[in-house]
Amino acid sequence: MVWFILSTLLLIGLILVIAEILFVPGTTVVGIIGVLVTAVGIYYAFVTFDRQVASMVLVASLVLNFGALIYGFRTGAWKKFALKSAIKSRAFDDRLKGLEVGMKGITISDVKPIGKAEIGEGIYEVKSESGFISVGTSVFITKLENNTIIIK
Template structure:
């Protein structure tokens, strides 16, 4: 029964180490558990089965762990899980307004005091007035941009 415990400890230690290196790299906890299982298996091999068997367990465990690390950390295998492409996408930055002060648009909804305005026949923007209500279909002019809000008045 003792040899079965030692073999299972070593087997699960190697499996945890392989899982850390190949399947879930960077988690560290799985690798530490695997290393602890390997140390416990080798130590029990020395204690319960004697020095020659402990040496065999230590050497075989070290060789298999080295092989797992070599296979898992090869550049060819790392390239499969590494990010190799550059993302050049951009997002609309609200700090740089695309509707300039003085631009004229037409309200699509009533502004009470906020609503939607169509600029240049293609740009829909949410806008606000300085408190007045404006009917739908009315021409409005941009006064300015205040804290990410487009402020308009009747043109």
């Protein structure tokens, strides 16, 4: 029964350490619990058995845990969970394509200070430089900056 308790503690600790390395890298909670369970198993071995057997249990558990750690890093299994690419595009990058400062348009909604205007052949969300502009007012583009059309 003593060997069963000892081997169960060491096996659970090893499984938790392997789970930390392979399945949930970066959380450290599972790994810390695994190391603590392994330490309890080693302590149990020193309390229960003589020093020579307990030392062999200590060495065996250290070899198995470090072997699992080295195996986990060499196989690169933890790379499966890492982000390998980045999104470089932005929304509405070509929204201002074909527009130039000075183009004329007409408001199709109240601009207070943001509204809609028809400029060229498209309808755009615009921002007023001078405050409120009512529907149907003729406007022109004064600035194109940060994906924003500023009108007057």
